Amino acid sequence: MKILVVEDEYEMLKSIEASLLSEKYLVETATDYSSGIEKALVYEYDCILLDISLPGGSGLRILDEMKKNGITANVIIISAKNSIDDKVSGLELGADDYLTKPFHMAELHARIKAVLRRKQFDGKDVLALGNVLLNHTRRQVSVDGRPLEMTRKEFDILVFFAANINRLITREALAENVWGDHIDNADNFDFIYAQIKNIRKKMKDGNADIRLKSVYGVGYKLIIDS
Amino acid sequence: MKLVDHLVYRLLGMMLPVIGVWSVACFLMQIYEIYDGIDEGLINLKQEFIRQANTEPGFVNDMEKHNPLNIIVKKADYDSVKHLEERAYTGMVYFATEEEEEEVRLLETAFRCDLNGQYYTLKIFTSNVESNDLIKNILYSLIAFYFVLALTLIFTGKKVIRRATRPFFHLLEKLEHFNLDEAGMIDFPKTQVKEFNALNNSVKKLLENNIRIYNEQKRFIENAAHELQTPLAIVIGKLELLINRQDIQPEPLKEISSALNILGKMKRLNSSLLLLSKIKNKQFPKSRQLDLSDIFMQVFDDYRELTEHRRLKLDVYRQGNPVCSMNPDLALIMVSNLVKNAISHNIPEGTIRARFSTDTIVIANDGNHHVQGDDIFERYQTRSDQSQTLGLGLSIVKSITDLYGMEISYKYDRQHIITIHFPDNRRKTG
Numbered sequence: 259m260k261i262l263v264v265e266d267e268y269e270m271l272k273s274i275e276a277s278l279l280s281e282k283y284l285v286e287t288a289t290d291y292s293s294g295i296e297k298a299l300v301y302e303y304d305c306i307l308l309d310i311s312l313p314g315g316s317g318l319r320i321l322d323e324m325k326k327n328g329i330t331a332n333v334i335i336i337s338a339k340n341s342i343d344d345k346v347s348g349l350e351l352g353a354d355d356y357l358t359k360p361f362h363m364a365e366l367h368a369r370i371k372a373v374l375r376r377k378q379f380d381g382k383d384v385l386a387l388g389n390v391l392l393n394h395t396r397r398q399v400s401v402d403g404r405p406l407e408m409t410r411k412e413f414d415i416l417v418f419f420a421a422n423i424n425r426l427i428t429r430e431a432l433a434e435n436v437w438g439d440h441i442d443n444a445d446n447f448d449f450i451y452a453q454i455k456n457i458r459k460k461m462k463d464g465n466a467d468i469r470l471k472s473v474y475g476v477g478y479k480l481i482i483d484s
Numbered sequence: 485m486k487l488v489d490h491l492v493y494r495l496l497g498m499m500l501p502v503i504g505v506w507s508v509a510c511f512l513m514q515i516y517e518i519y520d521g522i523d524e525g526l527i528n529l530k531q532e533f534i535r536q537a538n539t540e541p542g543f544v545n546d547m548e549k550h551n552p553l554n555i556i557v558k559k560a561d562y563d564s565v566k567h568l569e570e571r572a573y574t575g576m577v578y579f580a581t582e583e584e585e586e587e588v589r590l591l592e593t594a595f596r597c598d599l600n601g602q603y604y605t606l607k608i609f610t611s612n613v614e615s616n617d618l619i620k621n622i623l624y625s626l627i628a629f630y631f632v633l634a635l636t637l638i639f640t641g642k643k644v645i646r647r648a649t650r651p652f653f654h655l656l657e658k659l660e661h662f663n664l665d666e667a668g669m670i671d672f673p674k675t676q677v678k679e680f681n682a683l684n685n686s687v688k689k690l691l692e693n694n695i696r697i698y699n700e701q702k703r704f705i706e707n708a709a710h711e712l713q714t715p716l717a718i719v720i721g722k723l724e725l726l727i728n729r730q731d732i733q734p735e736p737l738k739e740i741s742s743a744l745n746i747l748g749k750m751k752r753l754n755s756s757l758l759l760l761s762k763i764k765n766k767q768f769p770k771s772r773q774l775d776l777s778d779i780f781m782q783v784f785d786d787y788r789e790l791t792e793h794r795r796l797k798l799d800v801y802r803q804g805n806p807v808c809s810m811n812p813d814l815a816l817i818m819v820s821n822l823v824k825n826a827i828s829h830n831i832p833e834g835t836i837r838a839r840f841s842t843d844t845i846v847i848a849n850d851g852n853h854h855v856q857g858d859d860i861f862e863r864y865q866t867r868s869d870q871s872q873t874l875g876l877g878l879s880i881v882k883s884i885t886d887l888y889g890m891e892i893s894y895k896y897d898r899q900h901i902i903t904i905h906f907p908d909n910r911r912k913t914g
Contacts, residue, residue, distance in 0.1 A: 273721030360717030
């Protein structure tokens, strides 16, 4: 999987690059409009992470140029401007998702995986984690072919973990993934804890190969037992 | 009291006594002139009488005997007349035909007849009736003139003052409708009056300064919040990379995690501030007709797991559909902040009550703490039992209701009750 990151903030770029490399992606980077558009038009990428405000021009113009040249890559806009207009015009120009800075790396991975999945499986959107199958289209989970009953939020949480195997997910990143940006209530953490407890019980009862491991009260990690 | 009336009354308060004094003086002068004219006639008559008395022997005796109607002449000795001074006065004389005394103008004098050396007192009089009528007429016309003048002064004064102060009232009206948020400079009318121009210029300068400072502050908050986003993102990204390193020890992991927690708070605070300034800057222009009760039910459904977890009950009562014209994103932000507030500040197994009618939504939730007045809509109002809550949610709601001219109020009556009223709803929805 080849990913292009167009981001002018060097330290930000380094963090994203490091995080993507840990997931075994091939990563290329561009730090301004001209190098960004050059790479986007010349090479093929599975996914492009595109900042909007770039030196030399707008990321939206890169999108526009790609569209004019018939290039259909998966594009996730990453912008510090949580502007609805940018979001709308970005999505209209063919971007697949819009992520507002600051974001959690786990969230970025989840978004990239979702975008890649949609492209690769084309309907048969199923992910195998050991003996656990996650069917994203039908929102169903099965262990060894036996379906597991899961609530909406439990399924969302499991999908989020599945995009971040072996990565420590803080309770905060989890709460944000489940409730969106603006929930900031301590009560959500015990809600999250209750959800995790339910998922664990269901996985254990179904003899699943995956488990959600607590990490020092900081967060959780999805581990596949092989 | 209106300025125009105030000025007119002040002006009248000055003018009317002056005019009054002037009228009285004028009246007295007229009377004096009239009597002076009559007296002059009497004096002429007297001189003619004395001349004839001195030249025609027996004239005085005839006169004394026949006693013509307007002349009374009597013999007198020197002693009784030597101190008599000639004087004209208004007195009463008995007229037999009228059978009563009538007012007349009298000239009383004395003379010595050169022909016989005899002293006489002489009273000559003339009827006063016509002059009295004249004086009456003068008095009446003066009074009428006085009132007409006063009324004219009131009306023309008002008109003139109103016209002259038009630039002032124009400015006043513009200032009353001036709103810093709208940031448009008011237009100042051209005027010939130096002071009005000076006033306009000073107000203009003052407003320009205020608009500039206000915009600078707005931009500063916006920029500060915006510029913080990237550094925050970098720090969060780097710390998240750190906690995922294989060789990290539990202690640093916990420390970094609590730092991440704080950064998360900062991030949310920052994005709330950005949202607030965007709402204030009216960066959500596109509106359409929305049913807020539908949005409420949809948002509530999104939080279903959370409410089930806290075992909260929902009690919805729909009297009508609260339809209003709003930006869909803002409507969603407003309603979800209200729902989140009702969930966060509820008690376990509490109730959330929602009442909808065509122009009002009421959202109430159980809770123990009474919060004073409308303070809860102010920024950074935090409650002691909710250390995680930043308290910006309701100020976001408030700024949205302000934007759309809705009224929002809070009261505590065994539950926290937030009411939003949109008065122009009926007109829009017919």
